[in-house]
Amino acid sequence: MGFSEKHIAVIGGGLGGMSFMNAALYTGLEHVQLYEQAPQFAEVGAGVNITSNANRVLDAFGLGEIIMRRSSRQLPSYMEYRQYKTGEYLAQINEFSRPPARLLHRAHLLDALKERVPSSKINLSKRLVSIEYEAGALSAPYTLHFEDGGVANADIVIGCDGIKSNVRQYMGFVDSPKYSGQVVYRGFVDYKDLPDETAQLLRRTVNFRGPKKHVLVLPIGNRETQKDRAAIIGFMTESLDLWESESWMSRSEISSFQEHVQDWCLQVQHIVAVRDPSKKWFHVKHGQRSSGVILLGDSAHSTLPHQGQGTCMAIESGIALAMILRHWAGEDIEAAFQFYQDLRKPRTDRVTQTSQEAGKLASSDSSNGMTEGFSPEVLIDRMRWIMEYDILEELRLKGAGALECSRFDKRRESLSSVL
Numbered sequence: 194m195g196f197s198e199k200h201i202a203v204i205g206g207g208l209g210g211m212s213f214m215n216a217a218l219y220t221g222l223e224h225v226q227l228y229e230q231a232p233q234f235a236e237v238g239a240g241v242n243i244t245s246n247a248n249r250v251l252d253a254f255g256l257g258e259i260i261m262r263r264s265s266r267q268l269p270s271y272m273e274y275r276q277y278k279t280g281e282y283l284a285q286i287n288e289f290s291r292p293p294a295r296l297l298h299r300a301h302l303l304d305a306l307k308e309r310v311p312s313s314k315i316n317l318s319k320r321l322v323s324i325e326y327e328a329g330a331l332s333a334p335y336t337l338h339f340e341d342g343g344v345a346n347a348d349i350v351i352g353c354d355g356i357k358s359n360v361r362q363y364m365g366f367v368d369s370p371k372y373s374g375q376v377v378y379r380g381f382v383d384y385k386d387l388p389d390e391t392a393q394l395l396r397r398t399v400n401f402r403g404p405k406k407h408v409l410v411l412p413i414g415n416r417e418t419q420k421d422r423a424a425i426i427g428f429m430t431e432s433l434d435l436w437e438s439e440s441w442m443s444r445s446e447i448s449s450f451q452e453h454v455q456d457w458c459l460q461v462q463h464i465v466a467v468r469d470p471s472k473k474w475f476h477v478k479h480g481q482r483s484s485g486v487i488l489l490g491d492s493a494h495s496t497l498p499h500q501g502q503g504t505c506m507a508i509e510s511g512i513a514l515a516m517i518l519r520h521w522a523g524e525d526i527e528a529a530f531q532f533y534q535d536l537r538k539p540r541t542d543r544v545t546q547t548s549q550e551a552g553k554l555a556s557s558d559s560s561n562g563m564t565e566g567f568s569p570e571v572l573i574d575r576m577r578w579i580m581e582y583d584i585l586e587e588l589r590l591k592g593a594g595a596l597e598c599s600r601f602d603k604r605r606e607s608l609s610s611v612l
C-alpha cells in the first residue's frame with residue numbers, strides 16, 4: 194500500500210531536498226529522483242544549528258555519527274547572551290534537550306546528507322522551468338521541463354526549491370513578501386585568526402545583543418577534524434534603500450558590516466577585523482596540480498580601498514615576482530616562491546591593516562564633516578611609508594645571493610630609464 198510504486202520528483206537539493214532523500218531511503222521509497230539546478234551541491238551561508246528534534250530524526254536515519262564527525266561537541270550552554278558594547282555577560286540558556294544541539298557548517302551538513310543517497314537518484318544542472326499536467330493520464334501525469342531542454346515525468350512532485358520556489362508558483366501561490374527590516378550578514382572566522390581570549394570565548398554560542406541588531410556566533414565543527422570555526426551571523430536593521438542588488442542574497446563588503454558594529458565590544462571588533470585572506474600564497478608539492486601555482490594581487494593580499502593600494506600592491510608584487518622568476522639563481526621553485534612571499538607579505542599585511550584604520554579616519558564624527566583631532570598632515574604621514582617605498586631597491590638589497598645580480602642590475606637600470 195501507500196505510494197511506494199509512484200515516481201517521485203524532488204525539486205531542489207538544498208538541506209530540505211536532501212533531508213527528504215534520506216527520509217525516502219529510510220522509509221524505503223524507491224522511485225525517487227532529485228533535480229537540482231546547480232551543477233554541484235553547494236550551501237552558502239554560515240553555520241547551522243540542528244536541535245534535538247531534528248537530531249533524533251537524523252539519528253534514526255543512521256546519520257548521527259557522520260554528522261557528529263563534522264559538528265561541535267559538548268558546548269557549555271545552548272546560548273549565552275552578552276552586552277553588545279561592553280561584551281559583558283548577561284544571561285544564558287542551558288542545553289535543555291537531548292541529543293544536544295549540533296552546530297556545523299551548512300556545507301558539511303549537506304555532505305552528511307549526501308553520503309548515503311545513491312548518485313543514480315541525483316540529477317544536477319536541472320533547473321525546473323515549468324510543470325505540465327495531463328489530466329486523465331493513467332500514470333505520471335506531471336511532465337517537468339528543465340532549462341536544458343530535458344524533461345522528466347513524475348506522479349508526485351515535491352518542491353524543495355527554496356524561498357523563491359517555482360513549484361510554489363506553479364501551485365498558484367502569489368507571494369508579496371514584506372521586508373522584515375533586517376538583513377543578515379553571514380561569514381566565518383578561523384579561531385587561529387582571533388586573539389586567544391576572544392577565540393576561547395567564542396568557542397561557545399554567544400549572542401551579542403545590541404539595539405535592533407544582534408550578532409550571533411556559532412562555534413561550528415570540531416578540533417579533531419580541524420574544521421572548527423566561528424560562524425558569524427549578524428542581524429542588522431537596515432533600510433532597503435541602501436540595497437543596490439535585487440537579489441535576496443548577495444556578497445557584501447566587510448566594511449558594510451563593520452559600519453553597523455563600529456562601537457561594539459572588542460570581541461566583535463576582533464570578529465570583523467580584516468585579515469589576510471591567505472597565510473600562504475603558494476603550494477609546492479611535487480607532482481601535484483597546484484605545484485607551480487602562486488597568488489598575486491587580491492587573491493593574495495586583498496585590502497580595503499581606503500588607501501587606494503590594491504592595484505598598487507598588485508603592481509609591486511607583479512614586478513617582484515617577475516624579477517624573481519627571471520633572475521632566481523637556482524632551480525628550486527619553492528625557495529623562489531618563499532622568497533617572494535617573505536619579501537611581499539609583511540608590506541601587504543601592513544597595508545591591509547592601515548587601510549582599515551584609514552577607513553575609520555576617512556569618516557567624520559560630527560555634522561560639520563570634521564572629526565575631533567582631524568589633521569590632513571597626519572594622513573600624509575600615515576601614507577608616507579607606502580609612497581616612498583622602492584620595490585626594486587628592496588629586491589636588490591634582499592635578493593643579493595638569491596638573484597643573479599649582474600643581470601638583475603642591468604634590468605633595474607633599464608627599468609629606471611623607462612621610468
Ligand SMILES: Cc1cc2nc3c(=O)[nH]c(=O)nc-3n(C[C@H](O)[C@H](O)[C@H](O)COP(=O)(O)OP(=O)(O)OC[C@H]3O[C@@H](n4cnc5c(N)ncnc54)[C@H](O)[C@@H]3O)c2cc1C
Pocket residue numbers: 204205206207208209210211228229230231240241242243319320321322353354355356358359377379426
Ligand atoms: C541567517 C540564517 C540562519 C539560519 N540558521 C538556521 C539554523 O541555525 N537552523 C536551522 O534549522 N535553520 C536555519 N535557517 C533556515 C534554513 O537555512 C532554511 O530553512 C533551509 O536552508 C531551507 O532549506 P531548503 O532546502 O528548503 O531551501 P534552500 O536551502 O533554499 O534550497 C533550495 C534548493 O533548491 C534549488 N532550486 C531552486 N530553484 C530550483 C529550480 N527551479 N530547479 C531546481 N532546483 C532549484 C536551489 O539551488 C537550492 O539548492 C537559517 C536561515 C538563515 C537565513
